[in-house]
Amino acid sequence: MAEIDLSQAEADDLIAMPKVPTSEETYNYPLAGNLSIPLVSVNRRENFYLDIWRSGIVLAKGRYQSRARNVVILLRLDFGGSPHRNPNGTELPCPHLHIYREGYADKWAYAVPQNIFGNIEDAWQSLTDFMAYCGLVKEPRINRGLYT
Numbered sequence: 529m530a531e532i533d534l535s536q537a538e539a540d541d542l543i544a545m546p547k548v549p550t551s552e553e554t555y556n557y558p559l560a561g562n563l564s565i566p567l568v569s570v571n572r573r574e575n576f577y578l579d580i581w582r583s584g585i586v587l588a589k590g591r592y593q594s595r596a597r598n599v600v601i602l603l604r605l606d607f608g609g610s611p612h613r614n615p616n617g618t619e620l621p622c623p624h625l626h627i628y629r630e631g632y633a634d635k636w637a638y639a640v641p642q643n644i645f646g647n648i649e650d651a652w653q654s655l656t657d658f659m660a661y662c663g664l665v666k667e668p669r670i671n672r673g674l675y676t
Contacts, residue, residue: 560584
């Protein structure tokens, strides 16, 4: 994806901004592949996306991310995959949480905060926790499916 540079204050404001789904549509949690759910700020001034990706080969591998301005990844939770190497050379195991950082976009990852993500081994609970962390004040309707 293309990158748009945001100031850290602007990115932090976008992350904290209360968000809701743009419609009452019901989505199916992907068995494999990608799902993008359009969101909007409560004041209707900013558009966002909640992306849910799941590996078709390793069902425990996935990614949840929050995007603003179509291409700016604000937050991304990676689970069930490979470790991540930060720009300073430190390596974090998976799962890990990417948080937008001025000058680096989503290239920095951090340990998953246990006080926010209660059970990172549970993909469905992690999605619920991720949506709350992203500022969703109303969750989209998502059918859970067989393997979540």
